[in-house]
Amino acid sequence: MGAAAPPADKRLVLVGRDGSRRILTAVSRPAEQAGLRIGMALTKAHALVPDILTLPADPAADAAALERLALWALQHYAPIVSPDPPDGLVIDTTGADHLHGGEARMLSGLVNRLGASGIFARAAIADTWGAAHAAARFLADPTSILPTGAGAKAVSSLPIPGLRLPPETAAGLHVLGFSTIGDVLAVPRAPLVQRFGPLLGRRLDQLQGVVCEPVDPLRDAERVSARRVFGEPIGAPETIARYTVALIGDLCRELEKRGLGARRLDLLFHRVDNSLQAIRIGTARPVRDEKRLARLLCDRIETIEPGFGIEIMELSATLAEPLVLAQAATSLIETEEADLAGLVDVIANRIGARRLYRIAPVESDVPERSVRRIAPLALDSGATWPEGWPRPARLLARPEEIEVMALVPDHPPAFFTWRGVRRRVTRADGPERIFGEWWKRDAELAAVRDYFQVEDEAGERFWLFRSGSEAEALSGTGRWFLHGIFA
Amino acid sequence: MSAAANAVVADLRDRIRQFDGRAAGDRAVLPFGVPEIDGRLPGGGLALASLHEVCGGGADAVEGAAAMLFAAGIAARTKGQVLWCLTRPDLFAPALAQAGLAPGRVLYVEAGDEKSLLLCFEEGLRHGGLGAVVAEVARLSMTASRRLQLAAEAGGTLAIALRRFRHRREADAFALPSAAVTRWRVSQRPSAPLPVPGIGRARWLLELMRCRAGETAEFEVEASDGEGRIAFSPRLADRSPAAGHGRRRAAG
Numbered sequence: 001m002g003a004a005a006p007p008a009d010k011r012l013v014l015v016g017r018d019g020s021r022r023i024l025t026a027v028s029r030p031a032e033q034a035g036l037r038i039g040m041a042l043t044k045a046h047a048l049v050p051d052i053l054t055l056p057a058d059p060a061a062d063a064a065a066l067e068r069l070a071l072w073a074l075q076h077y078a079p080i081v082s083p084d085p086p087d088g089l090v091i092d093t094t095g096a097d098h099l100h101g102g103e104a105r106m107l108s109g110l111v112n113r114l115g116a117s118g119i120f121a122r123a124a125i126a127d128t129w130g131a132a133h134a135a136a137r138f139l140a141d142p143t144s145i146l147p148t149g150a151g152a153k154a155v156s157s158l159p160i161p162g163l164r165l166p167p168e169t170a171a172g173l174h175v176l177g178f179s180t181i182g183d184v185l186a187v188p189r190a191p192l193v194q195r196f197g198p199l200l201g202r203r204l205d206q207l208q209g210v211v212c213e214p215v216d217p218l219r220d221a222e223r224v225s226a227r228r229v230f231g232e233p234i235g236a237p238e239t240i241a242r243y244t245v246a247l248i249g250d251l252c253r254e255l256e257k258r259g260l261g262a263r264r265l266d267l268l269f270h271r272v273d274n275s276l277q278a279i280r281i282g283t284a285r286p287v288r289d290e291k292r293l294a295r296l297l298c299d300r301i302e303t304i305e306p307g308f309g310i311e312i313m314e315l316s317a318t319l320a321e322p323l324v325l326a327q328a329a330t331s332l333i334e335t336e337e338a339d340l341a342g343l344v345d346v347i348a349n350r351i352g353a354r355r356l357y358r359i360a361p362v363e364s365d366v367p368e369r370s371v372r373r374i375a376p377l378a379l380d381s382g383a384t385w386p387e388g389w390p391r392p393a394r395l396l397a398r399p400e401e402i403e404v405m406a407l408v409p410d411h412p413p414a415f416f417t418w419r420g421v422r423r424r425v426t427r428a429d430g431p432e433r434i435f436g437e438w439w440k441r442d443a444e445l446a447a448v449r450d451y452f453q454v455e456d457e458a459g460e461r462f463w464l465f466r467s468g469s470e471a472e473a474l475s476g477t478g479r480w481f482l483h484g485i486f487a
Numbered sequence: 488m489s490a491a492a493n494a495v496v497a498d499l500r501d502r503i504r505q506f507d508g509r510a511a512g513d514r515a516v517l518p519f520g521v522p523e524i525d526g527r528l529p530g531g532g533l534a535l536a537s538l539h540e541v542c543g544g545g546a547d548a549v550e551g552a553a554a555m556l557f558a559a560g561i562a563a564r565t566k567g568q569v570l571w572c573l574t575r576p577d578l579f580a581p582a583l584a585q586a587g588l589a590p591g592r593v594l595y596v597e598a599g600d601e602k603s604l605l606l607c608f609e610e611g612l613r614h615g616g617l618g619a620v621v622a623e624v625a626r627l628s629m630t631a632s633r634r635l636q637l638a639a640e641a642g643g644t645l646a647i648a649l650r651r652f653r654h655r656r657e658a659d660a661f662a663l664p665s666a667a668v669t670r671w672r673v674s675q676r677p678s679a680p681l682p683v684p685g686i687g688r689a690r691w692l693l694e695l696m697r698c699r700a701g702e703t704a705e706f707e708v709e710a711s712d713g714e715g716r717i718a719f720s721p722r723l724a725d726r727s728p729a730a731g732h733g734r735r736r737a738a739g
Contacts, residue, residue, distance in 0.1 A: 338567060338616025340594065347596055347607050355597045359580040359590055371580050380591030385581040387713070393552040395579035426677065429686045455686055459675040460546060484579060487553035487675065487689060487710060 006053055015042050016057035025057040029120075062086065069119075070218050075319045077110060079266035079278040080217045088136070090129055092215050095303055096280045101354040107143045126151040129215065130207030134162030134181065152208040156182030163203050169196050181207070214275050217268065224258065225316030226250035233272050233309020240269075240301050240310070245294050247315040252290050261286025261323030267297055269304060270312035277304050282353065283345045284377050286321040292342050296349050344376045361385050365434045367395060367483065389432060390453055392463045392484030399481035402464065406480075412452040413464065418482050423456040430454075431466075450478075453486060461486035517564060517645065521708070521719045524693075528669070529700045533561065536643045537668040538636045540627070540661075542650040544674030544692070548658035551623065551651040553673045553691055556586050556711050558621050558647045563587030563715030565645055567618030570611040572596045572604050574623065575651070587715035592618075605631055612638035612646050619645040625653055632665035661696075670697035676707060693717075 006012055011031035013024045022042040034049045045052060066083045073089055074081040077100070080092035093103065100106035107123050114121040124135035124144045131151030135144050138158040146154045155162060158181050160170050173196070178184050184192070185204060193201045205211040219225075226247045234240060244267065255262060263286055269277040281296045348356050357373040361383050364370050370385060385391070404413035412428030430452030436444025449465040456462070462485055468478030504514075516532030518525045525531045533539060539561075543554040555578065562569045563586060571578070571593050584590055596611075598604035604622060611620040612635065627635075627648055639646040648667065652658050661672070672694040678687045689710035695703055709718040 338614075340568060340614075340616065343570075343611065343614040343616070344594075346610055350606065350610075351596070351598055351603045355599070357595050357597075358593065359595060361581075361590060367579070367581075376594055382589075382591060384584050384589055387585070391581040391585060392579055393555050393582040394550050394577045397577065427680070427686045428684070453686055455678060457677065458545070459677040459690065461675070461686070461689060485550050485552045487547075487556040487582075487673075487691075 006055075011036070011049060011052045013042075013045060013052055013054055014057040015054050016059070059086070067218070071220055073110075074218055074220075075264065077106065079268060079280045079318065080215050080276055082215045082218050084133070088133065090132070090215055092217075092276070092278065093125060095278045095300070098352050099280065099282050099349070101352050103145055104143075105354075107145065111143050126154070128152075128207060128209045129213050130164065130203060131155050131209075133164055134158045134207070138162050152185065155207070156180065156185060160184065163200075163207070165196075165200060165203060169200060172196060212273070212275055217276065219316075223316050223318065224251060224254045224260065224320055225314060226254065227312065227314045229312050230310065233306075233311055235306035235309045237301055240304065240306070240313075241298050243313055244297050244301065244315070245290075247313060248290050248293050248297065251315050251317060252288050252293070255288050255317060255320060255323075258320075259322055260317070260320040261288045262293065262317040262320050263287075264317070264319035265293060265297065266316050266318050268312075268314040268316075269306070269310045270314070271307045272309045272311050273307060275307070277306075277310075279304065280318075281345075281349050283341070284348065284353075284375075285341050286323045287341075287345070288323055292345065296345055299346070299349065341377060348376075364437065366437060367391070367434075369437075390429075390486070392461075392486045394485040396483060396485075399465070399467075399483045402480050402482050404464070404480045406466075410450075412454055413480065416454075416462075416464065416480065416482075418462070423460075425454045426457055428452055428454040434465075451483070517561065520716055521706075523719050524695075524704075524706055524708075524717075527695065527701060527704045528698065533645070534668050535565075535645050536640050538632060538639050538646040538648060538666065540632075540648045540650060540665060540667040540670040542652075542658070542661045542670075542672050544672045544694070546655065547673070547675060548650075548652050548655055548661075551649060553675050553689075553710070554649055554651075554671075555623075556582065557671070557673045557691070557693070557717070558649050559583050559586040559588050560711030560715035560717060561645070561647060562619040562621055563592075563711075565618035567592075567616065569593050570596065570607075570617050570620045572598060572607045572611070572620070572622035574598055574601065574604055574625075585713060586711045587713055601626060605635070608646070608648075609635060609638045612642045612644045615642035615644060617642075617644050619647060621647045621649055623649045623651045625651055625657070626660070627665055629663075629665055632667055636666040636668070667697070668699045669695060669701075672696055688712075688718075691717075 009030055011034055012028040013031050013036060014026040015022050016025035024036060024038055024040050024042060024045055027036045027038060031052060036045050036049060063085055066085060070081050070083045070089050073091055078091045078093050078096035082090050084090045097103045097106045100109060103125050107125060111121050111123050122136050122142045124132045124139065124146065126132035126135055126146040127148060128151055131146055134155040135146055160173050160178060160181065162181055173184065189201055202211060206213045228243055228247060263283055265281050267279040271277065279297060279300045287293060344356060356376045358376055358378060359371050360374045362370050362372050400418065402416045402418045404416040406413040410431060412430055413425055415422060415424055431450035434449045434451060436447030438445040449467050451463060451465045454462055454464055463483045464480060465483055466478040466480050472478040514530060515535045516530040517535055518532035541554045541558050542548060543551040547553050569588060569592055576597055580590060583593060596607045598607055601624065604624060608620060608622040611617055635646055650661060674692045676690045676692050678690045681687045691708055691710055692705060693708050694705045711717055
């Protein structure tokens with residue numbers, strides 16, 4: 001709704017129809033706190049809370065919005081995404097989580113990004129769609145990853161509505177005294193199926209992963225894609241690699257017509273048993289170079305299980321951006337800088353894009369805050385750290401407390417004990433005083449660190465500091481820490 | 488030896504190199520700029536397209552602080568970008584900048600385990616556009632080091648395996664053979680006393696423990712400066728094994 005949206009603190013409800021009754025189909029957080037629930041009659045809601053803001057429900061617009069959200073997830077997260085109406089998305093993360101630093105990071109990143117745009121989301125990863133569906137909706141934690149092979153066990157304590165059944169079936173089970181998924185799993189199947197129909201049995205099997213449940217991936221018409229259908233199913237890695245190269249050729253010709261370069265490529269494999277396998281690769285800059293793309297995709301073919309064979313291979317550029325051609329440097333006037341984009345892509349697709357970075361200076365005197373990670377292909381600003389202040393080669397993740405013997409107020413230690421080894425200081429330099437950044441946190445107003453560089457008898461050099469306020473320094477009660485190791 | 492015999496020997500050497508598959512251009516070297524060290528190395532410097540191993544001595548075998556700055560000094564004197572592969576993110580980048588390696592020149596890869604670290608190491612070497620690739624590895628088998636050596640030759644890139652052991656006990660593994668062209672051990676030595684309170688330039692004992700087509704040697708040097716150059720103090724110059732170890736330093 002954009003700017004026309006009602007404020008977040010209003011008790012907003014959406015009103016739909018159930019036969020001739022007008023019921024609430026969605027309630028905002030303040031309305032929920034006031035005691036309103038989904039499925040309540042509007043008249044009852046008015047009686048409970050007089051000042052509610054009602055808007056008519058629009059299921060068609062909701063479905064369209066959900067599809068837009070699914071498209072966004074498709075471009076950013078995984079190759080196989082499908083809307084799961086009325087309120088969910090189902091994402092097959094296989095072969096895509098490596099680009100986001102693992103499953104846990106991907107999940108929390110997804111929920112945080114949605115949260116930043118005002119969507120309160122809950123997410124779960126499990127072996128099966130059924131288990132993930134139940135876990136995302138009914139587990140206490142907003143993000144959860146169920147252990148492999150034990151998804152059904154993990155969701156057995158969750159309520160019946162997690163089973164994706166029509167409301168009348170769920171209500172019927174409730175009447176019979178079943179309250180959790182585990183209760184339903186524990187009883188013999190036949191009487192239940194006789195009473196409620198085959199859907200209940202199928203949902204239970206899908207939850208446990210006995211019956212496979214392919215996700216029908218969402219596609220948008222704009223996407224550049226290439227497709228091969230095989231008369232005889234293929235399975236050998238060499239064959240897959242050969243057709244991958246052929247598909248890349250087709251795709252690149254299509255991209256060239258539109259002046260685009262690929263940022264994300266998805267290669268989908270439709271197996272003969274109607275299940276899907278996928279490879280996703282990402283590039284740091286738009287690429288249309290067949291060789292480079294082939295290298296990136298072929299690196300990951302080993303993750304594909306062809307099973308009984310692959311019928312269809314489909315390659316699509318999920319995210320494509322205009323490819324701007326740049327003039328190459330001539331050797332006449334300047335030396336050519338080696339292009340690292342290819343190397344960055346190969347490494348990022350193997351071990352994850354977050355693991356590849358540059359370190360840039362930050363204007364802060366506090367050592368652990370003076371560095372930050374930036375993207376590997378970020379432009380070099382030429383900035384560096386101030387010269388003249390010696391900095392250690394290794395910085396401990398957190399300063400380790402040491403025992404020292406030092407003269408007050410401003411002398412370096414004569415002895416110190418670190419990790420159980422007592423060292424005598426022969427030479428020292430300091431103090432270099434570093435103040436806390438009071439403009440960041442009030443607690444740092446009084447924080448002071450006095451850094452000393454010391455050398456022990458063996459020639460090893462360390463970076464020590466005394467922490468505490470001015471008064472503590474004078475009285476000698478400040479605590480000492482070892483923060484880094486020099487060479 | 489007569490001139491004719493010399494020519495025959497030189498010709499034979501060239502032919503052997505051709506069997507090795509190495510063209511003349513691959514034999515470029517990176518000199519330290521210190522004649523005493525360069526004179527000990529075949530070709531007068533570190534061979535550019537090959538693998539070198541560096542390890543910290545004594546307590547530094549685990550932290551590898553001196554070894555890291557020694558490697559950074561070498562990498563700083565190459566041309567182009569440097570890929571730095573690590574598994575433990577305790578490297579403090581300002582120290583690299585102080586050893587002459589500006590932040591804009593270093594690309595870091597933080598690998599999850601040794602296997603992917605070696606993979607990134609090799610990938611960086613094969614790319615060919617980098618000046619040097621440094622990797623902090625704990626284990627380096629003969630097979631792995633040979634692969635890396637071949638990758639370094641193929642890409643024409645200087646490779647430095649910075650050995651960081653998990654524990655001091657493991658440092659004995661540094662004696663096991665590998666395909667590296669040279670092997671260095673860097674240990675810290677007490678620095679020269681200054682006439683005023685304070686700490687002078689750090690001093691290292693640099694042991695050349697293995698050198699293909701060369702002899703072992705040790706040198707006492709002053710640590711890398713802001714341009715990545717180590718210095719050889721004339722007062723300490725004669726530390727070769729033949730000259731004896733027991734020289735005592737004049738008290739300052």
